[in-house]
Amino acid sequence: MKRIDAIPLLPVLFATCLLYLRCSDDPQPEPTSTEYKDSMKVFIKSISAWAKGINASFLIIPQNGHELITQDGKLQGDPDLQYIQSVDGLGREDLFYGYYNDDEPSPYDFSSETSFYLEKALLNGVRILVTDYCSTPAYIDDSYQTCADSGYISFAADHRDLDNIPVYPSAPYNENSGIINDLENAKNFLYILDPSGFDTKANFINAITGTNYDILITDLFFDEVPYSAGEVSELRDKQNGGKRLVIAYMSIGEAENYRYYWQTEWNENPPSWMKEENPDWPGNFKVEYWDPLWQQIIFGNDSSYLKKIMDAGFDGVYLDIIDAFEYFE
Secondary structure (H helix, E strand, O other): OOOOOOOOOHHHHHHHHHHHHOOOOOOOOOOOOOHHHHHHHHHHHHHHHHHHOOOOOOOEEEOOOOOHHHHOOOOOEEHHHHHHHHHOOEEEEEEOOOOOOOEEEOOHHHHHHHHHHHHHHHHHHHHHHEEEOOOOOOOOOHHHHHHHHHOOOEEEOOOOOOOOOOOOOOOOOOOOEEEOHHHHHHHEEEEOOOOOOOOOOOHHHHHHOOOOOEEEEEEEEEOEEEEEEEHHHHHOOOOOOOEOOEEEEEEEOEOOOOOOOOHHHHHHOOOEEEEOOOOOOOOEEEOOOOOHHHHHHOOOOOOOOHHHHOOOOOOOOEEEEHHHHHHHO
């Protein structure tokens, strides 16, 4: 059982260092090619230390970037226990389906190698959340069963845009009426980032409360309006009387031009830490995630993205674009 009541000292020291850097006007040096992974680890550990300093039970779940699990980023490397202890769960997309194409099995070499990394975290008390992208019922069934056999909880998304509640299976895998207060007891999850198919926020909330998923991962905003603490509390209700965890999505490796923090002048004169647009996701721009100016947008102050998530009463945060280090490497 993973302890979350004690915050490792090293992340706190990292957070302190970052706060010091924010007080400096000097430009921060870019990491060398061997430091990009470590810079992302520092970022995540600092986010965790800051959030858990406010709420010790707040959940930190990075998605992808599984190489960070080991000290040197290599398959045979020793687990990085300081990093592992700073998180409560790890998300992984495309593990068994969707790596090259949706509704297509992922390459065996990728699945087996990635699972080898994930096992190091699993053995140290970290829950693994897998999102596979498949729509053929036989593939969906296999995804859920294979994940369960591996000790993971999972979601088989039939839309890559994560914009719907799947109709198959008709009930969540391992459906239950439990009151889910932590990741350890969760048996399934639902991942919806784009709720535009629902006419209103109320309709979306009603649709979610009509399901029995143990975890909901969703955006802080519905149609650019953040959820209130009362609305997040509603989203916790399962149809069968149980309760679920509600986790907010937040990208920390790319800036998104549809977010509240985007400044109009960035369209013509982007800040120095902003890089090129992601060709696969228009409106998303790579960032130098080690830069204090970007990091202060994400966490560490009352105006930060993470503080807005915490103020809205979410149970945790799902950190995306963790693998941004691959772009710079």
